[in-house]
Amino acid sequence: MSEMLKSEDSASDVPKTALITGITGQDGSYLAELLLEKGYRVHGLARRNASQEGVNMKNLRSIQSKITIHKGDITDPFILIQLLRTIQPHEIYHLAAQSHVTQSFTTPDHTFQVNTTGTLNLLQAVVVCGLQSKTRIYNAATSELFGGTTTPNTMLTEDSPFEPKSPYAISKLAAYWLVRNYREAHGLWAVNGILFNHESSRRGSGFVTMRIARAAASYALNLNPPNPPSSSNPPPLTLAGINMARDWGHARDYVRAIWMMLQQDSPPPWDMLIATGQQRTVGGFVEAAFGRVGVTLRWVYGPDMKVTGAVDANTGRKVLQIDPSLERAVEVPCLLGDSTLAREVLGWEPTTPFETLVAEMVDSELERLERMQ
Ligand code: NDP
Secondary structure, X not given: OOOOOEOOOOOOOOEOEEEEEOOOOHHHHHHHHHHHHOOOEEEEEEOOOOOOOOOOOOOOHHHOOOEEEEEOOOOXXXXXXXXXXXXXXXXXXXXXXXXXXXXXXXXXXXXXXXXHHHHHHHHHHHHHOOOOOOOEEEEEEEHHHOHHHOOOOOOEOOOOOOOOOOHHHHHHXXXXXXXXXXXXXXXXXXXXXXXXXXXXXXXXXXXXXXXXXXXXXXXXXXXXXXXXXXXXXXOOEEEOOOOOEEOOEEHHHHHHHHHHHHOOOOOOOOOEEEOOOOOEEHHHHHHHHHHHOOOOEEEEEOOOOOEEEEEEOOOOOEEEEEOHHHOOOOOOOEOXXXXXXXHHHHOOOOOOOHHHHHHHHHHHHHHHHHHHO
């Protein structure tokens, strides 16, 4: 039986109402499932797309009859005011974003419109609707805020300085400060969650971890006929930045932390960092993903002793090609987080080891690709 949460402003048995912006994404879909389990009424803001359903329902199929989707764009302030007036949410989880760092270098204006102006629209809508004392707000900040301030094995905390290195990170830093400003100026119950990278089988297909998981699964299934192995079948995965190190957790664990933040008795000012405290390189992710399908890799080095690719150590087939054109205009070499505050205050712990995360992503891609064959 799901735990029924009562509204704080009512003695009746009315369940809490939550609004999730970005409900169709990786985190939004896991969070919607969690909130349903806890007895919430779940509303989601989702932008239109060209699919039959009118919005991207890929991650929400199993719960679509239990949630209410409102079509609209976070860049449209009027739709937000109308929506908040209608549903009067107790909790808002603001996840909608142009969330791809590399993409933000090619679409900086769009990134700012969605990530910064979108956040401003939402905060101002709460004020315009007079929901300051009723509604708690979570804002999805990111470890990319720290950017260039970090060196390998430096544990970042809530007090570490920010030095954003991409339009994405700068747009999110402005949103972070908007949240702080609105809670100071308007008394909003609003918190920034500074989340480090988190992945799952629902990760978008353009993100590096999903590209790697998909490549390992494709290699195992020997996709791209004709089937007999050859040096170019399937084409090698192209990557850059294999020495970049990240602190990777599982999205399901991270949305639990997000929910816990909004259940705290003590109102902000506080913001909270969520991370596993373990760091791996992109190359390490590649090794783990191919290892999951039984393939040991041998790295190949150029004359300058830089890695140029990787081959299957058993067959010599090329599985990875370094492509410098994929490098970000400015790289963030490493990110590693210390989530002591979350562990102490929320009692939150990550539950999914790195190897389990990678295995889940590769296995899910194997299943998906097998279904398509
Ligand atoms: P996703 O990219 O999977 O989801 C982003 C969501 O935002 C999607 O639902 C997308 O809709 C929606 N969206 C994009 N543009 C708009 C718009 N203009 N109006 C309304 N909705 C829009 O991201 P994640 O779930 O991985 O991340 C959730 C949040 O957490 C994001 O803000 C991200 O920046 C942040 N974050 C994520 C981290 C991670 O490692 N995953 C780390 C730190 C922070 P559609 O389905 O139509 O594309």
